[in-house]
Amino acid sequence: MSAGADPDGGLLGRVFLARVLEPGDEAGGRWLRQFGVGEVVRRLRDGGPALPGVSGKRWGGLVARAGRAEPERDLEVARAVGIRFVCPGDAEWPGQLDDLGDGRPTGLWVRGMPSLRMWALRSVAVVGARACTEYGAHAAASLASGLAERGWVVVSGGAYGIDGAAHRGALAVGGATVAVLACGVDRPYPRGHTALINRIAEQGLVVGELPPGDHPTPSRFILRNRVIAALTTGTVVVEAACRSGSLVTARAAQRLGRFTMGVPGPVTSALSAGVHELLRGEAVLVTDAAEVVELVGDMGDLAPPRRGPVLPRDLLEPAARTVLAALPGDRAAPAEDIAADARTTRDEAIARLYELRALGYVERHGDGWKLTRQAMISVRQRPGPC
């Protein structure tokens, strides 16, 4: 559980606000910026004085929701099932979400072992139609596998169709994947993806703005897409009809200055028409993971440049240091072998390996992980305690 180091107010205040404000509420974002978490919470709890920029009716609705909010209980329920709340200022907060300005999430509920911040540093969104074709599902799964094998984290929305194929493609090769949900992260949606989303929570991360127990709504789906776009280096759309929700994600990515990519398909397929529309604009046509990494890898890497030596090992979390110490010095090893050497689970090893990847210590090549040249130099120069 994060300490809630937000200078504007405490963890509990933000948990409260996550319950009261809808995702992407820009008036709420302005209040937090202008008045601070403490003052906004106080006024909502006390029923006034009303904060600026909303109607009396809307203010009344927020106050009513505030009256029903039980942030201590939300945190307790979440903790009991292994869910933490990460908020701006926390060590695990992905700084690139601040690009959303006043639409930035109040905080994110997170299920899973890895550090959201570390994983997001080298991540790509793979999104698309729910009612996709076999072709689209195949393309999404291959793309996601290829990205995972190159050490990239695959982010998607957990939905049927392209999203599911992307998550499965990453999981299938022992890769890293993040599902960003439009509902409470304890309530997998769609129900038919309960097993998939639970598996993602074991091997990767399940993330969302909505408090435990909350349901998705059409507007929540749309607003969830801005989080996927902001969290990642770039967004790839694989099959989308015109006016598809995944085009919203792509356009949000464009507005945020992220890479926007599309996988083409037959011009006779209505499910490729939206992608082709994107590709006739600013989006870049990609046909495989290598082309995605070529685009986002050099210029788009949100991680600090890897020219010099890597961070001192002493600054790593103990779990990451243990996994790093289990990597053989002279060759690539599969995650299973590294996990066995580190006396931990494969899922834990995967969590740490992709974190170490973001920090420049290790690289993934197909099925194997190995130390980077920089990591080996740093080992030789200054043998660490591990």
Add this chain to the structure above:
Amino acid sequence: MSAGADPDGGLLGRVFLARVLEPGDEAGGRWLRQFGVGEVVRRLRDGGPALPGVSGKRWGGLVARAGRAEPERDLEVARAVGIRFVCPGDAEWPGQLDDLGDGRPTGLWVRGMPSLRMWALRSVAVVGARACTEYGAHAAASLASGLAERGWVVVSGGAYGIDGAAHRGALAVGGATVAVLACGVDRPYPRGHTALINRIAEQGLVVGELPPGDHPTPSRFILRNRVIAALTTGTVVVEAACRSGSLVTARAAQRLGRFTMGVPGPVTSALSAGVHELLRGEAVLVTDAAEVVELVGDMGDLAPPRRGPVLPRDLLEPAARTVLAALPGDRAAPAEDIAADARTTRDEAIARLYELRALGYVERHGDGWKLTRQAMISVRQRPGPC
């Protein structure tokens, strides 16, 4: 038969050179520019003095070919089967071929009724793989039909696969199509397309640099592609494997400042890989004829802008004037009806209608042809003799 108004020399000289020089011979092009047709013909006939920039062996080969050339006979044989020779300076010469510089064809052999110059003004190349898929053939045929229905001329190479589908798509809707061959225009190649190419010569144009009777060779196919690229406003590639000949056409179009377009396909198809490669570069993704016309129509129209009134009717050829007079003033009519009213054949009517289209007199909408607003204004302002 054109008069051969080339200031550099006579028609016969260029017919002779078309027999002696290979297509795209840039040394030959330089000679014509520096010495003029008459002098180049004389030296080749006399065996010297050798012209600069070629080896003695190469010069000897050219002199030997010159010894066998019989330009009068070439013209006679061609005339007998309705083939004319169009060369730079002729009224029918498409000026945009001059963009090829010293690689400009010496002249072009032409079969068919329409004016090559007029037709080329509003033309698009549709090219692609010989061994195409059903998907590619369908896409090429739809694209060509759509272009023809919008009054555009479809240019291709007469080959199996995409080329054939494009020609057939245009023919099927009573449209205009031009086959640019890599052999004598009296010798349809491939043999299996004899009926198709003969049909194109009736309803459209069959064009080539090679003199009657000449065979295609691999280098002639490649060099033919520069003529397709230069003749047209833009080139659309529909299916092409990596290293396909149609990518040569597309790259030539790019170098010449023409629009380069590609029709995407499944990323799992090797026959779309070359197109996707193009689309990851400068080429524009197109999915139908409307998108092609949107791109080439406004900026790329090689015809003079149509803002003002159209050219005076008196300057039209009599055959074109007759067809123009047969257009109803108040509605669209199919080519068949116009042909009947003009007491001519449907093929002749089609030839003239697409010429009139290039000149801004008429428009095609689906199956019907009608006068443009400008043409109607000019009729009202100044009733012509027809």
